[in-house]
Amino acid sequence: MKLTIAFVLAAATAISAQISEAYTDQHGITYQAITHESSGTIFGIALPENPTDEFIGQITTRLETGWAGVSFGGGMINNLLWVGWPNSAKEVVGTFRLADSYTVPPPFTAPGPEMTPIYTDTAVNDTHWTHTFICKNCHKWLLADGYEQSFDLAGDFAVMGYAGHTEAIPDDPEDPTSDVQQHNFFGQFGMILSDARSAEYETWRAAALAGPAEPEPTSTVTSVTATATSSLTSITSTITSIPSITSTVTSIPSVTSTITSIPSVTPTPTTIPSQIPETVPRWGQCGGIGYKGPKNCASGSRCTTLNSYYHQCL
Numbered sequence: 001m002k003l004t005i006a007f008v009l010a011a012a013t014a015i016s017a018q019i020s021e022a023y024t025d026q027h028g029i030t031y032q033a034i035t036h037e038s039s040g041t042i043f044g045i046a047l048p049e050n051p052t053d054e055f056i057g058q059i060t061t062r063l064e065t066g067w068a069g070v071s072f073g074g075g076m077i078n079n080l081l082w083v084g085w086p087n088s089a090k091e092v093v094g095t096f097r098l099a100d101s102y103t104v105p106p107p108f109t110a111p112g113p114e115m116t117p118i119y120t121d122t123a124v125n126d127t128h129w130t131h132t133f134i135c136k137n138c139h140k141w142l143l144a145d146g147y148e149q150s151f152d153l154a155g156d157f158a159v160m161g162y163a164g165h166t167e168a169i170p171d172d173p174e175d176p177t178s179d180v181q182q183h184n185f186f187g188q189f190g191m192i193l194s195d196a197r198s199a200e201y202e203t204w205r206a207a208a209l210a211g212p213a214e215p216e217p218t219s220t221v222t223s224v225t226a227t228a229t230s231s232l233t234s235i236t237s238t239i240t241s242i243p244s245i246t247s248t249v250t251s252i253p254s255v256t257s258t259i260t261s262i263p264s265v266t267p268t269p270t271t272i273p274s275q276i277p278e279t280v281p282r283w284g285q286c287g288g289i290g291y292k293g294p295k296n297c298a299s300g301s302r303c304t305t306l307n308s309y310y311h312q313c314l
């Protein structure tokens with residue numbers, strides 16, 4: 001397989017063929033990538049298992065590299081180019097370009113390709129600058145005359161290219177439309193699209209779009225359950241399970257949303273059983289200072305004053 005591709009590529013471009021290999025970056029994304037050793041440049045792409053219109057791409061190179069670029073069609077002319085460099089804010093400035101001759105490629109302005117940078121927080125560090133991006137519809141582009149160029153994203157193989165300058169920075173690094181000097185390194189290579197596909201693509205994509213992980217909250221309520229019945233006695237025992245809320249209210253907004261999930265504890269007792277008898281049985285209290293109960297003695301007995309504080313049914 002690889003021999004055949006190398007032969008096809010060499011025959012098609014008359015450049016000694018380089019073939020992509022697996023490369024895993026610091027975020028755990030595995031690409032099919034090409035390495036240009038002397039400039040320290042690596043360019044790779046990762047595809048979903050069933051590619052339709054997008055891939056994750058990455059170009060990383062030494063901090064000294066003035067600019068670096070990619071051709072999504074292999075050659076410089078009439079192919080969608082990505083050209084980028086670091087700016088003074090330690091961001092990677094990048095634009096699509098399209099050249100119709102071997103001169104400075106102007107910005108590509110036709111609709112279609114979209115590039116969403118991801119992991120921008122790690123784009124420039126002390127030794128490297130890196131552009132990681134989700135590229136949508138980067139496999140087809142319109143030329144100035146309206147002719148569409150494309151490669152088959154779902155195919156097994158594509159020819160791509162890279163170029164850059166190991167030192168010369170763009171005329172104005174703060175301006176995405178800036179001119180760049182002609183590359184002092186460039187090449188074309190075979191991208192093994194079939195090996196760039198991964199079942200993990202959606203996981204990588206979701207993690208990248210989620211951004212940096214949030215700090216862990218100091219405490220979290222996982223669940224609060226409360227049960228209400230219409231019986232007065234069981235309500236008392238259920239309410240004792242809620243006190244943990246007091247300690248968790250201190251822990252940041254996520255807790256607030258958790259608290260909203262407490263089922264409303266609104267008992268609706270239909271009848272309160274009357275536990276207070278209307279009549280006092282024999283020997284029961286039926287009066288006296290401070291006594292608030294019933295005063296009617298059961299039949300066969302009568303309320304008798306024993307002292308001013310205690311009247312009893314006798």
Ligand code: HEM
Pocket residue numbers: 068069070071074075076077081082083097102103104105161162163180181182183186187188
């Ligand atoms: C800035 C002015 C530029 C000039 C004057 C220029 C000129 C050239 C020339 C003359 C070649 C053929 C070299 C050879 O066969 O010996 C070439 C190749 C190439 N250039 Fe550029 N280039 C420029 C910018 C760029 C940029 C920004 C890219 C971005 C990716 C790029 C990508 C390539 C690639 C991939 C090749 C190899 C494939 C091919 O020959 O078409 N070039 N360039």
Ligand SMILES: *[C@@H]1O[C@H](CO)[C@@H](O)[C@H](O)[C@H]1NC(C)=O
Pocket residue numbers: 026060125126127128129130
């Ligand atoms: C700087 O970035 C490069 C390319 O992404 C990476 O290989 C390297 O580990 C990074 N260095 C540090 C100190 O994070």
